[in-house]
Amino acid sequence: MRRQIMKQLPVFVALIVLLVGALGVTAYILSNQRFYLPAWVPLIGTDFYEVKAELPTAQAVVPGQGQTVNVAGVKVGEVGQVNLENGRAVVSMQIKDKYKPIYKDASILLRPKTGLKDMILSLDPGTPGAGELKEGGRVSVANTLADVNADEVLSSLDADTRAYLQILINAGGTALRDDSSDGRQGAPADLREALKRFEPTARDAARFTRLLAKRRTNIKRAIHSFQTLSTELGSKDDQLARLVESANANFEAFAQEESSLREALRLFPGTLSQTSTTLRDxxxxxxxxxxxxxxxxxxxxxxxxxxxxxxxxxxxxxxxxxxxxxxxxxxxxxxxxxxxxxxxxxxxxxxxxxxxxxxxxxxxxxxxxxxxxxxxxxxxxxxxxxxxxLLTTTQDAHGPMIRGIVLLNCTAYLALQGIVAGNPQLGELTRLANFPPERQVCPRNFDDPTHLLALDEVPSLIPPGPAP
Structure with missing residues (x-):
């Protein structure tokens, strides 16, 4: 056989080339037809991670048409089967194994890829904190949203609103229609000029958004502080309950004093008037x-x-x-x-x-x-x-003493003057007694002539003799 191959070598080589070319064309066609070999095929096998999603409607979702599952615009899988379970569409998604896992809080949006309703599933994988979704797991209808067609929006409007909308569209078409005789497109130009007038508004809006971006840190801090406050208030629920009860009691007390409050409010204008007068003063x-x-x-x-x-x-x-x-x-x-x-x-x-x-x-x-x-x-x-x-003391530096009071009338005082004149010892005692002058204590002795005469005669009444 080897001799025959060598004899027909050009033909054999041509057959080998044709076979390789046919295999390449077949692989290319199958790859474009989304044909994947099982994972056990070495090198070219593909393994998938299947997840199901519940949708309110699977309109325009057709299996086998290459409708993809995208994450952030990147293809991560394809749409598999579409089934109906309990009035809801259940779509199987074939996710490539390298893009797993999908988490339990994942969300799915069914949206058109083109205007011909070539649908795709936009997938948000979720967060690791929610836990991984197991093989064959299901994303609930609460986390999915189907595409909304324009006719559904219009059908939700009542008859009057649809009529007004029709009038608005017709009026817009009439306003933008070119009716000028010289062929000048007046309406589009006017619309363009009107839109240009929004340039200052857009510029100010851009400045406003830039300022908001600069204050992003402060906004984050405010949100964090509000979260901390909310958490702290949550841990103080007993105190808040008591605060509410106290406030309720206060308001009840205010309600019981309604008549007094009314009277106070009645007097309040006069008080304000008096206050105004006082402030002016x-x-x-x-x-x-x-x-x-x-x-x-x-x-x-x-x-x-x-x-x-x-x-x-x-x-x-x-x-x-x-x-x-x-x-x-x-x-x-x-x-x-x-x-x-x-x-x-x-x-x-x-x-x-x-x-x-x-x-x-x-x-x-x-x-x-x-x-x-x-x-x-x-x-x-x-x-x-x-x-x-002086009157109450009973001793001095010389020892104990006996006090006495000498009372004299003016006649005796006059006689004393005569006695003192003939008795030096008594004169010394009277000097030490410090009697006031006669003219001060007995002025009548100097006003009455008889007393003056007696004053002259007193010394003769006392016989002279030695002092005792």
Whole structure:
């Protein structure tokens, strides 16, 4: 056989080339016909990960027509079978094994690829936190959305709305139709000019969006803070419940005081009027107060160093207040509460004490008053205190002594003058007694002539002799 092959080598080579070409053409045709070999075929086998999706409607979804499953515009699989289960369309998706897994919170959107309703399934794989969807798993109808046709939108409108829409479309066509005799396209040009007028709005909108982009970090921080606040409020549900109950009680109390609130609101306009009048009256004060405050600014600036200098003192006194004054205040609270009951009993007496103190105040004012034409009542208080000490003492530097009071009338005083003249020892005692002058204590002795005569005769009545 080898000899025959060598003899017919050109023919044999041609057959081999034709066979290889036929296999290549067949593989190309099958690849375009979405023919995949099983996964057990080495090198060219393909393994699929099958997932099902429930759709409200599978309109224009045809198996075997090359309708694809895309993720972010990238083909990841194809549409397999389409079945009807419990009034819902169930579409099998053949996902290539390298694009798995699909997660349980995946979402699917059925949308047209072309205007001829060549449909595709736009797939969002979901998040890993939801867990993987097992082989043959199903995406629920809650996470899928079918394509909405224009006729479905129009059919949802009532008859009047459809009529108005028809009028609007016809009017738009009439407005854009070129009716100019010179062939100038006036309506499109006017529309173009009108659209140009939106350029400032678009420019400002672009600036606004750029500013929003710059504040993206602040918005994120605000959202995070709001989330933290919501989480914290969620953990404080008991306190919030008590807050709501307290607010409810407060509102009930307000409701019970409705008549009082109405009366207060009735008086409120008058109060506002009086307040307005008062503010007008104090406008002069405000005018004077402004310059005064301006003049006080240097004092306020100079006061700052003094306040700063007080900080060490405040720091030193803080432990005293915290460790001594505050415990003392807490300790005396029971005593203060006991005294409160006692002071309540003293309240009736306090009013009478008030009147008594007023009388005493008037009395002491009279004592302290210094009239312009004389001396006050307290003028002789120092002399009285000194004299009182002299009168009440019973000894001096020489030892104990007996006090006595000598009372003389003017006649005896006149006679004493005569006796003193003849008795030097008695004269010394009278000098030490410091009697006031006769003219001061007995002025009548100098006004009455008989007394003057007696004054001349007194010395003769006392016989001369030696002093005892």
């Amino acid at each position: 104090v406008s002069g004060l405000a005018t004077e107060l402004g310059p005064a405050l301006q003049k006080l600014r240097p004092f306020a600036r100079e006061l700052a160093p003094s306040l700063r200098a007080q900080r060490p003192f405040l720091r030193e006194t803080t432990p005293i207040i915290r460790d001594q004054v505050r415990p003392f205040a807490r300790d005396v609270q029971p005593t203060v509460r006991d005294l409160k009951a006692a002071t309540a009993d003293l309240a009736p007496v306090a009013s009478r004490l008030n009147r008594s103190f007023k009388v005493l105040n008037t009395f002491f004012n009279e004592l302290a008053y210094d009239p312009p034409d004389g001396d006050s009542f307290l003028f002789w208080s120092a002399w009285a205190a000194h004299s009182g000490a």
